Amino acid sequence: MTACKQVDLKTLARELLATGKVEVFIGYQVATQPLMAAPLIIHTALGASHAQQASNPDAERDLARKVDALIFDDRCEMNLVNYLHKFKDRKVAIVVKGCDSRSVVGLLQEKQVDRKKLIIIGAPCRGIIDRRQAGSEIYTACRECPVHNPVIADYVIGAPVPQPETPELSPEVEALRKLPAEQRWERFHKEMSKCILCYACRNLCPACYCKTCFADASKPKWVGRTDDPSDAMMFHLQRLMHLGGRCTGCGACVRGCPMQVDLRLYNDHLRSHVKQEYGFMAGMDEVAQPPLAMYGTDDCNEFIR
Amino acid sequence: MNEQHSEWQPRILAFLCNWCSYAGADLAGVSRLQYPPNVRIVRVPCSGRVNPGYILKALQEGVDGVLVSGCHPGDCHYLTGNYHARRKFRLLKELLDFVGVEDGRVQFAWVSAAEGAKFAQVMAEVTEKVRALGPNRRLAKKIGNPKSQ
Amino acid sequence: MTREIRIIPLTEMPAFVGALMQGRKVLAPTRNDDGLCVFAWLTAPEQADWTCEIPRVPPKQALLPRTEVLFRYHREKGKETVSPPPPPEPQVVLGLHPCDVQAIKVFDTVFSAEPSPDQPYLERRAMTTLIGRGFSEDGPSTPERLRRPSPLVFCRELGIDPMDNRDCDAFLVPLAASRMALEIMTDKGTALKPAYERFPPAVAEDRAAIAEARKLSQARITPPLDMAAIQRNLETIFNSDLWNRIHEPCVGCGACAFLCPTCHCFDIQEETQGLDGARVRVWDTCQFDLFTRHASGHNPRTSQKERSRQRIMHKFSYGVGRFHIPFCVGCGRCIAACPAHNDVRQILKEIHDLPRKS
Ligand code: SF4
Numbered sequence: 111m112t113a114c115k116q117v118d119l120k121t122l123a124r125e126l127l128a129t130g131k132v133e134v135f136i137g138y139q140v141a142t143q144p145l146m147a148a149p150l151i152i153h154t155a156l157g158a159s160h161a162q163q164a165s166n167p168d169a170e171r172d173l174a175r176k177v178d179a180l181i182f183d184d185r186c187e188m189n190l191v192n193y194l195h196k197f198k199d200r201k202v203a204i205v206v207k208g209c210d211s212r213s214v215v216g217l218l219q220e221k222q223v224d225r226k227k228l229i230i231i232g233a234p235c236r237g238i239i240d241r242r243q244a245g246s247e248i249y250t251a252c253r254e255c256p257v258h259n260p261v262i263a264d265y266v267i268g269a270p271v272p273q274p275e276t277p278e279l280s281p282e283v284e285a286l287r288k289l290p291a292e293q294r295w296e297r298f299h300k301e302m303s304k305c306i307l308c309y310a311c312r313n314l315c316p317a318c319y320c321k322t323c324f325a326d327a328s329k330p331k332w333v334g335r336t337d338d339p340s341d342a343m344m345f346h347l348q349r350l351m352h353l354g355g356r357c358t359g360c361g362a363c364v365r366g367c368p369m370q371v372d373l374r375l376y377n378d379h380l381r382s383h384v385k386q387e388y389g390f391m392a393g394m395d396e397v398a399q400p401p402l403a404m405y406g407t408d409d410c411n412e413f414i415r
Numbered sequence: 416m417n418e419q420h421s422e423w424q425p426r427i428l429a430f431l432c433n434w435c436s437y438a439g440a441d442l443a444g445v446s447r448l449q450y451p452p453n454v455r456i457v458r459v460p461c462s463g464r465v466n467p468g469y470i471l472k473a474l475q476e477g478v479d480g481v482l483v484s485g486c487h488p489g490d491c492h493y494l495t496g497n498y499h500a501r502r503k504f505r506l507l508k509e510l511l512d513f514v515g516v517e518d519g520r521v522q523f524a525w526v527s528a529a530e531g532a533k534f535a536q537v538m539a540e541v542t543e544k545v546r547a548l549g550p551n552r553r554l555a556k557k558i559g560n561p562k563s564q
Numbered sequence: 565m566t567r568e569i570r571i572i573p574l575t576e577m578p579a580f581v582g583a584l585m586q587g588r589k590v591l592a593p594t595r596n597d598d599g600l601c602v603f604a605w606l607t608a609p610e611q612a613d614w615t616c617e618i619p620r621v622p623p624k625q626a627l628l629p630r631t632e633v634l635f636r637y638h639r640e641k642g643k644e645t646v647s648p649p650p651p652p653e654p655q656v657v658l659g660l661h662p663c664d665v666q667a668i669k670v671f672d673t674v675f676s677a678e679p680s681p682d683q684p685y686l687e688r689r690a691m692t693t694l695i696g697r698g699f700s701e702d703g704p705s706t707p708e709r710l711r712r713p714s715p716l717v718f719c720r721e722l723g724i725d726p727m728d729n730r731d732c733d734a735f736l737v738p739l740a741a742s743r744m745a746l747e748i749m750t751d752k753g754t755a756l757k758p759a760y761e762r763f764p765p766a767v768a769e770d771r772a773a774i775a776e777a778r779k780l781s782q783a784r785i786t787p788p789l790d791m792a793a794i795q796r797n798l799e800t801i802f803n804s805d806l807w808n809r810i811h812e813p814c815v816g817c818g819a820c821a822f823l824c825p826t827c828h829c830f831d832i833q834e835e836t837q838g839l840d841g842a843r844v845r846v847w848d849t850c851q852f853d854l855f856t857r858h859a860s861g862h863n864p865r866t867s868q869k870e871r872s873r874q875r876i877m878h879k880f881s882y883g884v885g886r887f888h889i890p891f892c893v894g895c896g897r898c899i900a901a902c903p904a905h906n907d908v909r910q911i912l913k914e915i916h917d918l919p920r921k922s
Pocket residue numbers: 311314315316317318353356357358359360361362363364377
C-alpha cells in the first residue's frame with residue numbers, strides 16, 4: 111500500500127470537496143433496502159465554481175447532507191471503479207475496497223484514468239455480506255479474495271485488516287474441472303440458460319469500457335438477443351476472452367446479475383490459467399504488461415499440429 | 416465412426432493464413448494430393464487476424480469444426496502475429512475445454528507454403544477427428560432453423 | 565362478479581395444478597435451482613410454489629415471450645416459402661399478483677391500441693386464462709408465508725389493492741388452516757370446472773373471512789401517491805438537473821426493464837441459418853444505446869441521462885397522457901433487480917416533492 115494516511119471518511123470527503131481538490135466524490139450510502147448499500151455520487155455544486163457554491167446555502171446544505179450520508183461497512187458490495195469511466199475528465203475521489211483497488215490499477219495500466227486527477231481512498235475490508243443468504247456469510251469472491259487491503263491508495267479509512275489464507279483456486283472451480291466434459295457442459299448450459307442478456311455484468315465491470323462493445327455491434331450483429339442459450343453463450347464466451355488476463359476477480363459481475371448466473375466459475379478458471387501459465391495477476395502492478403497483450407517465443411505449442 | 420453418423424458429413428471451416436497455409440493448400444492442390452472435401456477455406460492475412468469471436472461465431476452458425484492454420488513460429492510475415500495468436504488460442508482452448516465443448520471442435524496448425532503434404536495430412540486428420548465427434552450440437556444455434564439439429 | 569367459490573387445501577394444490585395442466589401450458593411462480601423465485605412454465609404440478617414472494621421474473625413472458633418467432637422462411641432456387649408459426653396454445657397464468665394483473669391491463673391497452681393492434685399478442689391473449697392470487701397481512705391465521713409479498717412492493721401507493729380480483733378469470737385467496745379459496749369470475753374461469761369441481765364450495769364462514777380480508781386490505785390503501793402531481797411535475801422538468809442525479813448511478817443495463825411486468829418494448833430481428841430463417845421478436849429496452857440508434861449511426865438519445873429520463877417519463881407521463889394508465893404497478897421488481905440499487909419509489913418521491921414553479 112502506498113501513502114497510507116489513515117483518515118475519517120466524512121472529514122476527508124468534506125475537505126476534498128470544500129477545497130476543490132475534487133469535483134466528484136464517489137462513495138457509498140445506505141440503500142433503500144435492508145442489508146445493502148447504494149452508490150453515492152457527490153458533486154461540488156453542479157457546474158458552479160467554488161465562489162458561487164459558497165454563496166448558495168441550498169447547495170451547501172445539500173452537499174453537507176450528502177457527505178453525512180457516506181458510509182463504509184460490510185454492505186458496500188458495488189465496485190465503484192466502474193463509475194470512473196463516467197467522469198473521465200473530472201477530478202475524482204473514489205472509495206475502493208481491496209478488490210476494487212485492483213480494478214483501479216488495471217485501469218491505470220490500460221491508461222484509462224489519469225492518476226493526477228484521481229484520489230484513491232482505500233477501505234480495508236473483511237468481506238461483504240452475501241445478501242442472497244440469510245445470515246452473515248460473506249460472498250465467495252470475498253472468502254477467496256487475496257487482497258483484503260487495497261493495493262493502491264492515497265488515503266486509508268480504518269486500520270488494515272488481517273489477510274486470511276486463501277486457496278490458489280476456488281474449491282468449486284477445482285471440483286468442476288475434475289468432472290467429465292459432459293457434466294461441465296451441463297453446468298455451463300444451465301448457467302447460460304438463466305441469462306436474460308441484460309448486460310448488467312458487462313456494464314458493472316470496470317474492465318469493460320469499450321465504446322462499442324461487440325455485443326452492441328449491429329453492422330453486422332455479433333450477438334443475437336434470443337432465448338436460444340447459444341446467444342448467451344456467444345456473449346459470455348467472447349466477453350470472457352476479452353477479460354482474459356484483465357479480470358481481477360472483483361465479483362461485481364456476479365453480485366450484480368439479477369438472475370444469479372455464476373460467471374465466477376468461468377472468470378476464476380481463466381484467471382487461474384493466466385496466473386499459472388504467465389505468473390500474472392491482474393490489477394496488482396500498474397506498470398506490468400498484461401499477458402494477453404504480449405507473447406513468449408517459448409509459449410506452449412502442444413495444442414497446435 | 417458412429418453408426419448413426421454414417422450418412423453425415425462434417426462441415427469444417429478453415430481460417431488459413433495467406434502467406435503460408437493458404438499457399439500450402441495451393442501446393443497440395445497443384446501436387447494433386449487428395450484430402451477430404453469437407454473443408455471450406457477462409458483466407459486471412461495472418462493467424463493473428465483471427466478473432467476468437469470468428470471461431471465461436473462459426474460454431475454458432477452450425478459448422479462442425481474449425482481449424483486455424485498459420486505460419487510456423489518465427490516465420491510470421493508480420494513477425495509476431497502468430498505468437499500473439501498462440502496465446503489467444505491457448506486461452507480459447509482452455510475456456511472451451513472448461514465449459515465442456517468437445518476437444519477437437521476447434522483445432523490449430525502451423526503449415527508452411529512448402530508443406531503441401533502436411534496440409535493434406537492435417538486436413539485429413541482434422542476431418543477424421545471432427546467426424547468422430549459427430550455433429551456440433553452444443554454451440555450451434557437452433558432458432559434460425561430448428562430442423563437443422 | 566364472483567360466480568362461485570371453491571375451497572382447496574394447500575396439500576391438494578398440486579392436484580388442482582395438475583388438472584390445469586391437462587391440455588394447457590401453465591405459467592406459475594416456481595423456485596429455480598438457486599432458490600430464486602421466477603415465473604416459469606411448469607413441467608410438473610409440484611413446481612408451483614406458494615411461498616414465493618414477488619417472483620424475480622414477471623409473468624409477461626406468457627404474453628410477450630422473450631423470443632417469439634413471427635414467421636419462418638426458406639429460400640431455394642429463387643423460390644421463397646414463408647410459414648406462419650403454430651397458433652398459440654391454451655395457457656393459464658397461475659398465481660398472478662394483482663399488480664401483475666394490472667400490468668397485463670397495461671399490455672392489453674398498448675397492444676390493442678389503434679391504429680395498429682398487435683395480432684400475435686391478441687391471439688395469444690385470447691388463449692390465456694388468468695388466475696390471480698391475493699395477499700393480505702390481516703387475518704390472524706393466514707399462513708405466514710402467504711401474507712405479504714415483499715417489503716419493496718408499493719402497489720397500494722399506486723392505488724392497487726393486493727386483494728383485487730377484478731380482471732382475473734379466477735382468483736386465489738389464502739385462508740386460515742392452510743387452505744386456498746378459488747373464486748371464479750368469468751367464462752374462462754368457469755371453463756376450468758373439470759379442474760376444480762371436485763373441491764367443496766365455500767361455506768358462509770369462508771365467505772365472511774374473504775370479505776373481511778378484502779375490507780382490511782382496502783383500508784390499507786392510504787394515502788396513494790399523487791400521480792396527477794407527479795405527471796404535472798414531469799411535464800415541466802424535461803430539462804431539469806434532476807435527471808443528472810438520477811442517471812448517474814445507473815449503469816444502463818436491461819435489468820429493470822426486462823424484469824418489469826409492464827415494460828413491453830421489443831426489437832425485431834432476423835435469425836438465419838443457411839437457406840432457412842426466422843423473423844423473431846425479442847425484448848428490448850430504452851436503457852440500451854442501441855435502442856434508439858438510427859441506421860445512419862445517429863442516436864437521438866446520446867447518453868444515459870436521456871435514457872434514464874425516458875424510462876421514468878414513459879412510465880409516469882407518456883403512458884398516463886396517452887392511455888390514462890401509469891406504466892408502473894409498484895411490484896418493486898426493478899428495485900430488487902437493479903445492480904446500482906436505484907429505487908423508483910425514491911425517484912417518484914423526489915419528483916412529487918419538487919418545488920412548485922410559480
Ligand atoms: S469480469 Fe467480473 S470479476 Fe472480472 S473484473 Fe469484471 S466485474 Fe470483476
